[in-house]
Amino acid sequence: MASKPDIDHVETVEVGSETPTPAGTARLLDDGEVRLIPIPTRDPCDPLNLPMWHKITIHLTVSFFSMTGILLVSGMGAVLPLIAASYPDVKNTADLNVYPTLFMGIGNLIAMPLSLAIGRRPVYLFSSLLLVIGSIWCAFAPDFNSHLAGRDFLSLGAGQSEGLCVMIVQEMFYLHQRGRALAWFSGITTVGSTALMIASTFICTAWGWRWWYGVFGILNGVVLIFSVLFVVETKYERSPEALRGEIPSFSRSDGLKGKDNDLTRVTTRHLPTLDDVNYSPRSFISDLKPWQGHSEWSAALICYKHMVQIALFPHILWLILCCGAFLGVYVLYASVFSGILTSVPYNFSFEVVGAVMAGQIIVCFVFIPVIGYGTDHLTKYLSKRNGGIVEAEYRLLPLIIPWLVTIASCVIFGRAAADPFHWHWAAVVITYNSEYIGFMSIVLSSFTYAIEAHPTRVGPSVVVLCAMRGFISWGLSWGSLRFVQSQGYEGAFNICAIVLGILGVVGIPIYFFGKKLRIITQRWT
Template sequence: MDAKETTDAVHHELAITKPQHHNPTGTVTLLEDGEVVLIPTPSPDPRDPLNLPQTQKWVIDIIIGFFAVFSVLLTSGMGPILSTIMADYEYNPRVTDLMTYPTLFMGIGNLIAMPLATAVGRRPVFLASALILMAGSIWCAASQSLESHIAGRDILSLAAGQSEALCPMIIQEIHFVHERSSKLAWFSAIQSIGTAGLTIATAYLVSDLGWRWWYGIFAIASGLVFLLAFVLVPESAYPRPTDAYNGLVRIYHEGEEISVVRATEKNRVPLDYNRYKARSLSHRLRVFHDHARDWSKAVECWKQMGQCIMFPNIIWVVLMNSVALAIYVISVTEFSPILSSPPYDYKTTSLGLVQGGQIVVSLLMIPLLGYGGDRLYKWIARHRGGLAEPEVRLIPILLPIAVMVISSVIFGRAGSHPFEWSAWAIITTYSGIYFAFIGIILIGYTYSLDSYGERAAPILVLICSIRGFISFGISFGVTKFVTEQGYQGAFNICTIIAGVISAFGLFVFLYGPKIRAVTMKYAVDNRTVET
């Protein structure tokens, strides 16, 4: 490969030097002279993913969003057709394994694929995941036994796990900090709306074509995603100096600082077509890129996971994700039995329509938590002399926390006393719990990525894999827990736990800068630029 393809930022050569004095990782100058500073600082390389045209970035977001839709649908969207499948397998109790094991294998998939993506690049892992999703769906459609069906779902779930960590990581790498919340919100909305809509359609599709063609149709859809991704989704990994994550790049010559480069929305770094090659179709279609291939990074990623899970703020984010997921899993498991029983007596097709509420709350999330979060981030920075702290990202989490607590209490009471509550008490709070779940995930991702930009991969793996393992464990005990405690008792317990964990967010908000300062030596690589 030409040397021009491996150099970085204004950047003639990446070098490891003695650490420079910095603010805590994540504390950045977001505004300068009224202009938004571009963070990370883009390089003059036309092939830098941050320099992609905005339209192409949207295309990438949409493609990986649809990959996430089919991933979540194939792993979690079987609920409306489970009774049909159980009848085909003569009510074998192991049929429930088709629903419970995918979350486990999604977590395992993250632990395998994300370190691999740091070693060989995001593009080959994403393309392989789309192919495996398609192949696993075909396997399930053609399976001749329950055991084979379960195995096929486990395989496709390994690939589907990339919708949770790899996809947000790609979004993080092609967009700047000041737009990160809104872009992640759009990704989440595409995933949620698409999954909800197709879940509603699933019952009708299976009644007409059978459950095997349900897999067949989405195998074809996954294949189309692969083809689109192969042509339109380039490699998003790009080597950057540590300073780029602070919004400026210091250029050194023989150890002496000779210049500082900062880019803004109006004054970007000029593209250098003399030192670097222009974007080309052959470059975009290449699966493996030399600058993204380093097998030692896989081992380093696992090591960094061990370090990051000890960060107090990351522990809190993981716990918030986990408690929100726990409440959502219980509501998903129990809303159907409640609404299908007296006095509501909802039919199966009507139960599927309940998912439509998720479409509404996903659309609300975009302006409230997505664009709203980004605007709040910039507004507070403007009133702090341009300085932005990741903890500002946590302020909007108050809304999903409040919705989660209120919805959980009402859901539990309505479930225990159905003759005293309208069916809408279940339907609206079920949607409210989902809003809280995706909102807490969105804000947790944004805060973590803003705090530790150079540790995106290990942090996303921790959040997603632990969340998957907890979901797997909960799925085995939900029925017993609710039976013993009752709906009201079960949701009261969950609400108390959620309230206690949420309260620790105040500690993270107040002491986040100190936590980031202490953990900084484990979270930055101190790469610099040497001429």
């Protein structure tokens, strides 16, 4: 199956002197019907035309890949004290939990532009293979340095759990479905990784931490097999008009011309008829090819150019800083909470510490319906009040409550950790899991907002958000860990709360002037 070149290289053309409608502003509702954005084509190989069972299968497969990747990179917090006992002469064993976030960012910088050049499938399959090899490496690592190197190596592949997987998911679903699709992706990833984190403590205490890598190396191998069989290429060319929900000016090449199609209405009730005559039908054998044989190497270089451009957009730069701050705070939590709970006066066992993460499962049961479906319904509601017009900034409103909860959690956690004899263990457990609400919310909202605000720059947007938040979070968590050692928990987490508070205040003008910023920056997208 041949996939088409990436949309990042299709230029928009302004007609006349009128200012075009900015990306991120589109008509979502039409006479009570939900319009399909982007507009699907008549090509059977268009990922938007995949049957729902296949979309769900791909969604679940990449979610499991993300689940194991995040577990291996960020899920070591619960078992870190046990692993640290194997290296009594190493002072900074927390580096096993901190440096992998840096290499996740590096992996994104390499893999995402490459996926624009040769396609999503080969990069995704290679990343899945890296997880398997990296797990085996760590399981047989003879010393600490080899162990750390193995974790950095597998993190290069795990980085796609936050970048490439998100792009694959969003390329299969329409605008009005993205909130719930990405929420389910985050929810499955979190519930699965949390459940496996709980199991990790039992695996490590019963079989040793090397079998922790062994078990999940086997699981990664199973995911790799499913990926080869079902995760098809989702790279597909779409015109800027189609991405905005408008009928493309070159509809013939977009596969929209046909005697049975009403090109003026493409909604959930009026779908284009698939064309097996002018397009090659999709086949299982063709889909099995690791690479479809098409490459556009200049796309990788252009992606880096677009990454620099979009990273300088004020509203995207704000999201980058927010994502990095929230992830950095979460990594800091994950690096210290188990040590606090296993020490006096709490004296939790390693098994109980793993069970503490079960709170994140509860978070997901709230997160999926409220943040996922809630944002989709809120977007439709606000669009209806706005005459059927949707604005990308609607995706930012659900961040208010999680943001406030995260700030309060930082303050309480810092005080409880600094003075555990006067604070109940619940202050540590609840705030640790509460911060995860904010982290998941900002990740989901940043992706959906960036995708809808600049639909022709999905690849650069995703890689910038993922890679830069990895770098920022690494610097924040690395510096904070050393600051905790010298200044104490309360000072470090108060600084985290202040940073998040400042970013939250900056978000107010971003929301109200976001559309104007999109209009100003449209000339570069």
